[in-house]
Amino acid sequence: MNHETMSKVLGGSFVIEDGDYRSVVVPEDFTEEQRMIADTTVQFVEGEIVPRDEAIENLDYGLTVELLRKAGDLGLLGADVPEAYGGLGLDKVSTTLINEKLTKASSFALSFGAHVGIGTLPIVYFGTEAQKRKYLPELASGAKIAAYCLTEPSSGSDALGAKATAKLAEDGTHYVLNGTKQFITNAGFADIFIVYAKVDGKDFSTFIVEREMEGVSVGPEEKKMGIKGSSTCPLILEDVKVPAENLLWEVGKGHLIAFNILNIGRFKLAAGCVGTAKDAIELSAAYANERTQFGRSLSSFPLVGRKLAEMNIRTFVMESMVYRTAGLFDIGLAEVNYESPDVGYQSAKAIAEYQLECSINKVFASEALDFVADEGVQIHGGYGFTREYRIERIYRDSRINRIFEGTNEINRLLIPGALIKRAMKGELPLMEKALKLQAELMEPLPARSFEGTLEQETHLLAMAKKIFLMAGAQAVQKYQTKLDQEQEILAHLADMMIAIYAMESALFRTRKMIDRSGEDKARLAIQMTTAFVHDQFGLIASGAREVLSAMESGDTLRTQLSILKKLAKQPAVDLLHLKRSIAEQVVRAEKYVV
Template sequence: MSKPNESFMRSLCMGKIAEDIIFPFPKMKAEEQETLKTVFSSFSSWLKGRDTEFRLWDKKGELPKEFIQEMKDFGLFSFIIPEEHGGLGLSATAYSRILQELSRYDSSMAITAGAHSSIGMKGLLLFGTVEQKEKYLPKLSSGEMIACFCLTEPSAGSDAAGIKSKAVKEGDAWVLNGEKIWITNGGLADFFTVFARTDTPEGQITAFIVTRDMAGVSTGPHEDKMGLRASSTVTVSFENVRIPAENVLGEVGKGFKIAMKILNSGRSGLGGGCIGGMKKAIALSTQQAKSRSQFGKTISEFGLIKQKLGHMVVDCYATEAVVSIVAGLVDQGSEDYAVEAAISKVFATECLWRTLDEALQIAGGGGYMTELPYERMVRDSRINRIYEGTNDILRLFIALTAMHDVGAQLKELAATVGSVFQEPIKGFGIFSDYAKKQMSLTTGIGKATFTKAHPSLKKETAVFEECAKGLAVFADRLLRKHGKKIVELQFPTRRLADAMIDLFALACVISRVTSAIDEKGLEKTVKEREILHVFSGQVGRRVRSNFGKIDDNDDQEIISLANHALELEGFAWDNL
């Protein structure tokens, strides 16, 4: 049995398939399903047929006050707040499904509700004291207070540890000065989770609960954006704000860890939103393809249209599998799921982007017109690959975490080998697990296997096992080849991350299809098995290609061309 605190992907990079972590595929509790049915039926009577209004609000760049009030009345700020504080107390799984539903109506509305729960007040739920929770959660649940998450600053985006906002202890209070930019919900918020430098012996950054009624808190004008235009994005400024000591969130000095934990635990909400967008796009594209005729046929009859639709279905199914497993990990109280959560963010946001791009293509020129929903969906979705950690930074995090683990084992191996030379007989006796594992990986003996996958999925499971074996060897070879320098070598790091993303997604799809077969039998799961077949083929080809580039690549030429463009600040050639 795998330990509940183990990470599936970190284990996989060490050559172990910790299948207990992802089997059985998580299922929403029956009572939560019933709650959601009621909630969705109320959403439907409230939101159905209001697309003209959503389009207008997107153009104007604001959700009207009256609509924000409707959101409060329909409980959109209460989803994950425990029942004893007036909320619905939903699990991460059910919450993710709710954001899926809201995103099918409008993304600006979904992000307003999502930023409040996923990041705005999540710190209070995870790290708040009993007194803090009693004081704020009922107001946050009713929407009397809307929450936001204030981390980014003009000079600190991806490098969030570089924030300059500063809080200095003065008597019983902390005095905060600083400026946060691009804060979602900032213009509506009364509750601000703020991260500031405190430079205490306990650590450099501390999280605070700040409320709008504190003197010195102000917010700037609404930003004019590419997408999510009706959602509030503003600058938030703090000028000599006196924060009572009881408003420190978690421990003094532990703010950076708190920020990362909040972002990790909120990822299945964002993933749910992506799934909602994909399902809406598939519905729109299939209707469009069946109703539009060219060359005497409906365009749905053309192979190139079917190819797009088929891939959209595969991407959506895989995204739902990944997001469900990560939400399941949160619900089980897993403590080590940061890599999987980061993978789910990258995978979901990129599948959504591809799907929407293809949906717009199927709609042709009409897709480019603001009258149809496609261009707005594309604009709304672009930010997903940027905020809550850019996908580039998350790729580095995914791969470097794996390499850190492998590196630690290599050190252990080096120490063991050293003792082998000093005391050969004793040394061999204590040959580390890692060395044994590496021997088994390279010889194929004792190869890690998936025992819980359905036997009918042997072929697809074999792709996973083969690539998983390659992954552990790949991580090990990268580290042996580049040593500590790997941290600066982002091309191979990205390849390792991409292989990890693909393999986690494949493992999740295998788990999902296995559960479907167990539940419905083979005959009723033909389509699911087709999806797995296609997806495992894609993953196998991509992963092998990434592994092949460890020695055979054009990295140096690409770097040289980038340096050339940087030097010129442009492109060197012209046909004039």
């Protein structure tokens, strides 16, 4: 797909507008070059990482660094780095594929991801020309390994509550940094640290700190539940003299760097969840076929089949969301001039455009993977609880994703918050659409009949957007500036938005598949989309009912619930046999299928 011919989509607009499915990037659009990059990653993982899995899991620093350098030799570490600085400068769809295909590498995938993503990208997007030329070639090759240092012992999700300080020396040549950073991935062997500290205790800023600088030390490894083969240590800074030219961007701009790099991190995390979910389905389907109980294969039992169907459906939706979002980034970041003096502002604006979608991907994917991993363990039964079977590791390792890059609770508050801020700035006509809807709801809804493929599901998506607008507008009107204190309501609104983006992503992808190959070849995608949309629509209606009931009572509430009932009218669908059919196809293929 040629991104240059595609128009830019406003972040968050999906909740109030009907997009064009033809302009959305889907996995079926991958170019030959992108597939080759994916194959290169798979070959690297299977040839270099999997045979050394046990040693990596035992936290062999030397081996991890050696393998990172081999990844650098293949160009994988420099995928996001512009060619001018020794990288490949690949599009976001390609780098997303690399992230997805690395997941069989378990803990190594985290070491890799922390280096190429949150460790290197701050310099790519916000570094000066001198900083890029000094650091990026070595980061792209693996000669130097990076780490990202934001979290502190007393401030987890409250990033701006950091206590680390930086003071400019009287002669202006360097800053003196003091403080402790907690849970730093790659800290045990990293050479370059992206460190956040407050200049004079107030201006949140970002610095490039080198391990060799006097006063830099690393604490002991954390004893973790999962991802045991990745290094996680505190970073201790004691009167560290950091050259003034190692300030990243400007004093006081650290929050823009931190939040936008976290946005990219959330998105990359979601891509990793896609790959791991596919692995879990393959392991579980194969085990269900091999294992016999009561004289028949486990996979022949409908309740086991239903688990495999649900696992496959959620992975299909997750994959559709992730590559749709990668396509959005490719269009937005294409406008950034990396040689411009104001590249920092350009980068921040381009990334922030889709901060809402990044949080949506992160929450949906981390929770979908937890569901898939949990059901995978259940299918394995007692064996799933033993370390002999890989599903046990997937289960343990998956749990961190709901905490990483801002907890899912924090992200749920960010999602509607970001939408409302965009509306207040006049960037999205949210309230105008809500007022128009209010007038529309006073009129009786016309009777509808659905005959074409996915017409019914497309209608449910449109109704879901109206339900969200109705509940969201009511919340904004009632609480106004105090809405941020109503966290349960914000979480419900976030869940509606997540469901809408997920439903629409699946619908758009399936419609593209139908256009390309016909309904017969898209039959499984049609089934999965139908099942998912009907399941989610019921949850959206239920969430809206709870939101409205929390805000109103008496006749006003009765009127609103009456309107909601009309919008939430949902035809019955035989989901039982639909999911049974999906299960049969997963069992037959013994892997994730589309």
